[in-house]
Amino acid sequence: MTFSPLLHAGAGPLDSPLSHAGAGPLDSPLSHAGAGPLDSPLFHAGAGPLEARLWSALAEIDDPEMPVNLVDLGLIYGVTVESGRACVRLTFTAMGCPATEMLMSDIRERLLAEPGIEEVRLDVVWDPPWTSARLTADGREALRAWGLSV
């Protein structure tokens, strides 16, 4: 699967990667973007169940300071798997994020615990940059409930 630039292109109401497609119009960061093949497995026609499991696994990892998981925070740009090797394309909220190693180590450990995953590659990217527009509806709600205005 190739990565597509998430923030280009078209419309189409999409859901948060975890919210099982079809669930209505949303403000997932992905949905702001255009059409074109997204590489969240749940949207992608050809996505296998393994990628879907990895998205769910990533959603078990919380941000270290805010009550929101990495997927709902919008840090994960894409997940692919090929021959037991998972590749996660991700970003951080800031280049000075003091938790990058902590999160990468948590991601690696969590994904390696999934059956069928023998290797994890993390591809940190800064373009497109993270903004609060990347929060999913659930992420936005969690942060609002916690007192952040997003």
Added chain:
Amino acid sequence: MESQNSATFEGLLKRGELIESASEMTPDYLRELKHTLIVSGDTELISAPAYYLAARKAPSVNAFMTAIAIIQDELAHAHIAYHILEELGESQEALIFKRDPKAFRYPYAFDVPLESWTELVVANAMYDQAGFCLLGDIHEHGSYGPWKRGLVKVMAEENFHLRNGRNWSKRISQAGGAAKEELQRAVDWMFPLTVEWFGLPDNLKQHSAQLNYRLKGLTNDQLRQQWLSTVVPFMESIGIRVPAHKEGDGYVLDYPFPCTFHADEKRWDFKDPCSWDAVLKRWRARGPRNAEMVALFQESFAKFQVRA
């Protein structure tokens, strides 16, 4: 008038309501509240230089950033306590910059230097867990509204410190060999220091104004048990020995409590039990790095004062 105020105050406290301003307090409550805030502010403040000395040994740029972010959090948490103290009539400047090092009221543990990255992450896993238990209790049960509300984010931030401590402890343990041995040595001296952090056991502490005033909700022993119930299973899960085990509903220490600590060697002598009087004497004398730690943030203050 005084007794009327006092009756109103007792009523508020009994009904579980929050105290919101100094005008509602009795002098005794105000004194206890200030004392509790000073201990909390001093503890957060002193952790900054203590952690900084070890942060310089960070094994990577991002690990250094993590440590610096933790230190920044601790300073902010200290500021919450000192800011409230200022609102209650104390001078922040006098409290932070003009007190004698020995007058600071933080736990003795911070007077024993953290000298490596390993010791820093064990401090994050154990000292910050103690802070989490103590502040969590105040956040949950505290009777002073402004402080209780100020602690909402503190708890989330302490979580970040704990996670750093646990992630790294686990990584170091998994590395095995000399790295794991160093981790075990750090836990060996830091575990009993954190156990004593919670203070005298309940059977020796006859009366607690802090409990009566709901400045805390749990007793020393209850807080110590809460700490043990998180730290013991965690350390065991990563293959690190700790001198305590579970028995029935609680945790039991496998060494005489209290016993003698040789600060310069960072070594406990489990074969040499001592009295609580001896522990209190050690605490009052402060530890090896007290003056140095306090000097780290007091030193430059005087230089930048405009002289009249």
